[in-house]
Amino acid sequence: xxxxxxxxxxxxxxxxxxxxxxxxxxxxxxxxxxxxxxxxxxxxxxxxxxxxxxxxxxxxxxxxxxxxxxxxxxxxxxxxxxxxxxxxxxxxxxxxxxxxxxxxxxxxxxxxxxxxxxxxxxxxxxxxxxxxxxxxxxxxxxxxxxxx
Numbered sequence: 001x002x003x004x005x006x007x008x009x010x011x012x013x014x015x016x017x018x019x020x021x022x023x024x025x026x027x028x029x030x031x032x033x034x035x036x037x038x039x040x041x042x043x044x045x046x047x048x049x050x051x052x053x054x055x056x057x058x059x060x061x062x063x064x065x066x067x068x069x070x071x072x073x074x075x076x077x078x079x080x081x082x083x084x085x086x087x088x089x090x091x092x093x094x095x096x097x098x099x100x101x102x103x104x105x106x107x108x109x110x111x112x113x114x115x116x117x118x119x120x121x122x123x124x125x126x127x128x129x130x131x132x133x134x135x136x137x138x139x140x141x142x143x144x145x146x147x148x
Contacts, residue, residue, distance in 0.1 A: 007046050014039055099125055 018035055103125035110122050 004050070011039070011043065011046075014042075097122070101125070101130065103127070103129070 018032075018039070021032075021035075105123050106126050107124040108122070109124075110116055110120075116122060
């Protein structure tokens with residue numbers, strides 16, 4: 001039996017006992033009043049208990065909200081998405097440069113598109129010919145100084 005059925009059986013038993021007592025001779029009215037008040041208190045307690053259980057059950061049902069979840073298995077794949085954009089990039093100022101002396105470039109110190117500043121060394125030219133000419137001129141100068 002459930003708790004509710006047991007409670008109802010108890011109440012019925014108490015009521016039946018009260019009727020038997022009443023029918024078997026008139027008990028004292030105070031005793032009868034106390035018995036009825038006792039039954040009323042028991043019934044009130046049972047009603048409160050059932051109401052609190054029902055309230056708790058309703059609250060739990062309201063709080064439980066289901067959300068549908070979709071599960072997808074992860075797989076390793078290549079990322080083949082791309083964006084194709086067309087455009088033109090222009091510098092703030094385009095400047096043409098040329099060396100003071102012609103020669104062969106032996107080293108480049110910047111990359112195409114790099115930002116450069118005034119006075120920065122961009123490349124190195126082969127200076128062997130100039131060094132040789134400088135030595136020749138220095139020798140000529142030293143001979144001139146000796147003859148004077």
